[in-house]
Amino acid sequence: xxxxxxxxxxxxxxxxxxxxxxxxxxxxxxxxxxxxxxxxxxxxxxxxxxxxxxxxxxxxxxxxxxxxxxxxxxxxxxxxxxxxxxxxxxxxxxxxxxxxxxxxxxxxxxxxxxxxxxxxxxxxxxxxxxxxxxxxxxxxxxxxxxxxxxxxxxxxxxxxxxxxxxxxxxxxxxxxxxxxxxxxxxxxxxxxxxxxxxxxxxxxxxxxxxxxxxxxxxxxxxxxxxxxxxxxxxxxxxxxxxxxxxxxxxxxxxxxxxxxxxxxxxxxxxxxxxxxxxxxxxxxxxxxxxxxxxxxxxxxxx
Amino acid sequence: xxxxxxxxxxxxxxxxxxxxxxxxxxxxxxxxxxxxxxxxxxxxxxxxxxxxxxxxxxxxxxxxxxxxxxxxxxxxxxxxxxxxxxxxxxxxxxxxxxxxxxxxxxxxxxxxxxxxxxxxxxxxxxxxxxxxxxxxxxxxxxxxxxxxxxxxxxxxxxxxxxxxxxxxxxxxxxxxxxxxxxxxxxxxxxxxxxxxxxxxxxxxxxxxxxxxxxxxxxxxxxxxxxxxxxxxxxxxxxxxxxxxxxxxxxxxxxxxxxxxxxxxxxxxxxxxxxxxxxxxxxxxxxxxxxxxxxxxxxxxxxxxxxxxxxxxxxxxxxxxxxxxxxxxxxxxxxxxxxxxxxxxxxxxxxxxxxxxxxxxxxxxxxxxxxxxxxxxxxxxxxxxxxxxxxxxxxxxxxxxxxxxxxxxxxxxxxxxxxxxxxxxxxx
Numbered sequence: 194x195x196x197x198x199x200x201x202x203x204x205x206x207x208x209x210x211x212x213x214x215x216x217x218x219x220x221x222x223x224x225x226x227x228x229x230x231x232x233x234x235x236x237x238x239x240x241x242x243x244x245x246x247x248x249x250x251x252x253x254x255x256x257x258x259x260x261x262x263x264x265x266x267x268x269x270x271x272x273x274x275x276x277x278x279x280x281x282x283x284x285x286x287x288x289x290x291x292x293x294x295x296x297x298x299x300x301x302x303x304x305x306x307x308x309x310x311x312x313x314x315x316x317x318x319x320x321x322x323x324x325x326x327x328x329x330x331x332x333x334x335x336x337x338x339x340x341x342x343x344x345x346x347x348x349x350x351x352x353x354x355x356x357x358x359x360x361x362x363x364x365x366x367x368x369x370x371x372x373x374x375x376x377x378x379x380x381x382x383x384x385x386x387x388x389x390x391x392x393x394x395x396x397x398x399x400x401x402x403x404x405x406x407x408x409x410x411x412x413x414x415x416x417x418x419x420x421x422x423x424x425x426x427x428x429x430x431x432x433x434x435x436x437x438x439x440x441x442x443x444x445x446x447x448x449x450x451x452x453x454x455x456x457x458x459x460x461x462x463x464x465x466x467x468x469x470x471x472x473x474x475x476x477x478x479x480x481x482x483x484x485x486x487x488x489x490x491x492x493x494x495x
Numbered sequence: 496x497x498x499x500x501x502x503x504x505x506x507x508x509x510x511x512x513x514x515x516x517x518x519x520x521x522x523x524x525x526x527x528x529x530x531x532x533x534x535x536x537x538x539x540x541x542x543x544x545x546x547x548x549x550x551x552x553x554x555x556x557x558x559x560x561x562x563x564x565x566x567x568x569x570x571x572x573x574x575x576x577x578x579x580x581x582x583x584x585x586x587x588x589x590x591x592x593x594x595x596x597x598x599x600x601x602x603x604x605x606x607x608x609x610x611x612x613x614x615x616x617x618x619x620x621x622x623x624x625x626x627x628x629x630x631x632x633x634x635x636x637x638x639x640x641x642x643x644x645x646x647x648x649x650x651x652x653x654x655x656x657x658x659x660x661x662x663x664x665x666x667x668x669x670x671x672x673x674x675x676x677x678x679x680x681x682x683x684x685x686x687x688x689x690x691x692x693x694x695x696x697x698x699x700x701x702x703x704x705x706x707x708x709x710x711x712x713x714x715x716x717x718x719x720x721x722x723x724x725x726x727x728x729x730x731x732x733x734x735x736x737x738x739x740x741x742x743x744x745x746x747x748x749x750x751x752x753x754x755x756x757x758x759x760x761x762x763x764x765x766x767x768x769x770x771x772x773x774x775x776x777x778x779x780x781x782x783x784x785x786x787x788x789x790x791x792x793x794x795x796x797x798x799x800x801x802x803x804x805x806x807x808x809x810x811x812x813x814x815x816x817x818x819x820x821x822x823x824x825x826x827x828x829x830x831x832x833x834x835x836x837x838x839x840x841x842x843x844x845x846x847x848x849x850x851x852x853x854x855x856x857x858x859x860x861x862x863x864x865x866x867x868x869x870x871x872x873x874x875x876x877x878x879x880x881x882x883x884x885x886x887x888x889x890x891x892x893x894x895x896x897x898x899x900x901x902x903x904x905x906x907x908x909x910x911x912x913x914x915x916x917x918x919x920x921x922x
Binding site for chain 1: 508525526527529584585586587588589590591592593594595596597598599600601603605607612613614615616617621624625626628629631632633634680
């Protein structure tokens with residue numbers, strides 16, 4: 194370097210070993226840049242806390258709202274499907290049974306829809322500054338986890354009230370949570386991409402999630418369907434096709450996994466666990482790949 | 496040592512032809528439309544599946560190459576739609592180029608349009624931290640600059656108020672303060688200073704000067720030629736996505752002003768490119784000419800001479816009456832100097848009609864300088880059909896270019912208007 198630099202002390206902050214960023218069109222499928230995401234970890238935390246602040250600031254009841262929602266929906270479903278419809282519940286009290294189903298479903302539903310809507314909801318940020326786009330859905334996942342802690346508290350109250358003892362099975366809960374998060378994030382990332390590309394997709398999503406809710410063993414045990422699978426075909430071909438589709442629903446294993454961990458018994462089968470591990474790896478990889486493939490176009494479309 | 500090096504940078508957008516043959520800039524689609532298209536094509540013209548949908552490319556940037564050294568302050572000028580903002584967006588990595596490449600040494604802090612990715616629900620304080628982490632800074636580093644930022648932005652009292660409650664001026668002040676104080680190696684500033692008041696604009700310009708003296712690179716887009724002259728020794732002129740001129744600022748601006756005053760609003764591009772025009776579109780300007788009494792189109796007008804605005808319009812949908820407004824803005828601050836409004840006609844106009852009218856300003860006593868023009872066509876009420884804002888050449892009143900017009904010298908005529916005044920002897 195020329196000696197003249199030394200007589201300009203103000204310039205000393207600028208050195209020529211600064212990192213050089215190359216901007217060029219990317220092509221095809223790109224791998225996850227985990228290194229970059231790690232570099233931006235502060236922003237991830239900031240975005241997640243922002244999500245939480247916004248949500249809890251805007252509602253009068255704040256945290257209480259989440260608790261109330263959980264209680265009221267569990268009560269309604271327990272009364273209608275347990276008392277009046279008398280659906281089976283694997284021999285467990287209906288309130289506990291349904292509450293555990295909701296705990297899992299709320300995590301799945303929360304992650305999926307938060308991730309799916311995250312890009313559109315942050316279009317202002319995306320069109321003004323650069324940062325790894327994946328941070329936005331990831332921050333969404335983090336903020337849903339805080340909700341999860343609250344609903345887990347509600348679950349603890351239910352378990353205590355109905356005197357359900359915790360067993361060693363609870364050690365498996367983090368594993369089923371991880372599966373839930375991976376599957377939900379994977380699906381959410383694909384939906385987020387579709388949401389940006391197709392503006393009318395927003396209206397289809399709640400409906401699709403609702404269908405999935407009733408196709409999952411939240412208000413009924415999966416044994417109610419799987420037990421009859423063998424005999425169904427002879428009686429009703431249509432019903433047997435529904436039964437077959439049911440076994441392909443990844444949420445089935447997740448809900449049953451939650452019940453197994455928290456309540457000690459459920460209709461969980463090893464096949465469900467294995468298929469969910471496969472689902473988790475496949476869907477998360479697919480979601481991340483689709484997102485990375487299309488993220489560079491987001492700002493031009495959003 | 497280079498700070499930014501662009502090599503054949505291009506950015507193309509696809510323009511699709513819709514079924515009716517209209518062209519539309521590809522923004523977003525709906526799933527319903529795509530499904531309908533597939534269903535329709537499958538029935539009527541299955542062979543079309545094997546062809547790509549007819550489309551053409553619109554180049555917002557085309558083969559842009561330049562090299563900017565460390566610590567340089569470079570202005571970028573050009574008419575609306577010339578690709579200035581797209582270039583800044585590509586260099587800030589907000590959007591990806593479709594061709595070419597660029598190398599950037601160090602971090603880039605960018606201030607594009609109004610607000611720099613602030614989150615409305617968050618307080619000023621929280622937004623400062625968020626923007627810092629977007630720049631890749633650690634919390635500690637941000638803390639070091641926090642007080643400086645707050646002091647510079649003059650929003651101390653509101654630092655814990657959500658920024659959605661800020662006025663646009665406060666918002667901009669904080670945004671600029673954050674971008675300038677978080678020490679990015681490269682500062683990219685788009686046309687934002689127009690939002691602040693004059694005092695703050697001066698403060699910002701001073702800060703950008705400081706930033707460049709610290710050896711940081713500044714890239715600055717503005718329509719304000721005086722500001723560019725005062726701040727940037729080097730200037731890049733862009734036109735239709737290309738760099739047409741790159742060199743000494745005064746030379747580039749003079750050439751730009753001369754060239755731009757020769758051209759009028761081109762009816763074709765202005766109507767198809769809706770991004771440049773506001774208004775509901777029932778009636779559009781089809782021609783805008785500024786002439787002198789003799790009917791010539793001089794580059795510079797003499798002070799006190801007559802200005803003839805020849806305006807043509809085309810009616811696209813039936814309307815009841817047309818009014819027209821011309822606004823003269825200050826080239827320095829962007830504020831409106833004055834406006835004239837006339838009812839052109841009150842009768843009903845049918846689609847397809849065209850017309851021309853002249854608005855004459857006799858003895859326009861404007862002091863030498865640049866006056867960006869704003870043309871408005873609408874109903875008598877506040878309903879605009881068409882707005883042409885700063886798309887035409889600014890009105891140039893003859894001037895012996897003074898480089899630093901920001902400074903006020905009471906011994907010389909100063910200000911925008913020349914008004915008559917007499918010294919009267921009280922005795």
